[in-house]
Amino acid sequence: MSATTTLLWVVFPYVSMAVFVVGLVWRYRYDKFGWTTRSSELYEKTLLRLGSPLFHFGIIFVALGHFMGLLIPKDWTEAVGFREVAYHFIATYMGSVAGLMTLVGLVLLIYRRRVTGPVFLATTRVDKFMYVMLAIPILLGMWATVQTQILGEAHGYDYRETISPWLRSLFYFQPMPELMADVPLPFKLHIAAAFLLFMIWPFTRLVHAFSAPVQYSTRPYIVYRSREESHATGSRDPRRGWEPSVAPRERRRRTSTNT
Numbered sequence: 001m002s003a004t005t006t007l008l009w010v011v012f013p014y015v016s017m018a019v020f021v022v023g024l025v026w027r028y029r030y031d032k033f034g035w036t037t038r039s040s041e042l043y044e045k046t047l048l049r050l051g052s053p054l055f056h057f058g059i060i061f062v063a064l065g066h067f068m069g070l071l072i073p074k075d076w077t078e079a080v081g082f083r084e085v086a087y088h089f090i091a092t093y094m095g096s097v098a099g100l101m102t103l104v105g106l107v108l109l110i111y112r113r114r115v116t117g118p119v120f121l122a123t124t125r126v127d128k129f130m131y132v133m134l135a136i137p138i139l140l141g142m143w144a145t146v147q148t149q150i151l152g153e154a155h156g157y158d159y160r161e162t163i164s165p166w167l168r169s170l171f172y173f174q175p176m177p178e179l180m181a182d183v184p185l186p187f188k189l190h191i192a193a194a195f196l197l198f199m200i201w202p203f204t205r206l207v208h209a210f211s212a213p214v215q216y217s218t219r220p221y222i223v224y225r226s227r228e229e230s231h232a233t234g235s236r237d238p239r240r241g242w243e244p245s246v247a248p249r250e251r252r253r254r255t256s257t258n259t
Contacts, residue, residue, distance in 0.1 A: 009177035023202025055105025061098035144186035
């Protein structure tokens with residue numbers, strides 16, 4: 001086994017995932033206010049309402065497909081009656097639809113950022129770099145699917161015999177880079193681009209993917225009280241459990257009277 005193979009399929013993935021994990025921890029501890037998407041919805045909504053759902057729903061289905069194909073062993077799916085023909089059909093054609101949704105959504109979002117003045121001005125250099133690094137693995141993944149799975153052999157390339165066990169071997173800390181030797185070039189480029197994306201992930205707005213409004217349903221209500229005297233002394237009776245607020249001028253008058 002050559003040093004290049006070890007560097008590409010052992011060292012590089014581990015370095016990428018280490019930067020990914022450490023970067024997320026660092027970003028959360030020292031840049032919580034920057035842990036945001038910096039939403040630009042106020043500037044433009046029409047293209048956003050079309051492109052954002054296409055991209056996000058597409059990428060979710062793509063992620064689920066990758067999880068099933070890469071992390072779940074082939075023997076497990078066959079043991080429950082999920083044969084290779086059915087898996088190939090779902091992974092290839094339904095995966096292609098999800099990938100196309102993702103790509104179209106991303107193109108619309110990039111187009112929106114370029115042609116909408118305020119959105120373009122709010123786009124940083126890091127954002128531009130992120131969009132490029134995000135588009136590359138998506139395009140390479142589509143290329144790999146079309147060339148090897150749709151236009152290739154009858155049943156396509158069975159990456160669950162090579163790429164999947166190689167990836168799982170990294171998590172077991174027993175890497176088997178020799179499995180990547182005969183993998184088609186489009187898949188190799190797609191994997192390398194994906195690990196590059198993971199390396200820059202913590203330092204971009206992509207961190208919002210790990211945000212969830214867990215405390216939203218349990219947080220206390222925010223009480224708004226009017227400062228207008230008309231609201232405090234109106235004819236309508238206050239609701240049970242609530243007291244009308246006293247306007248600052250009225251409160252000062254009462255205080256001076258008591259003293």
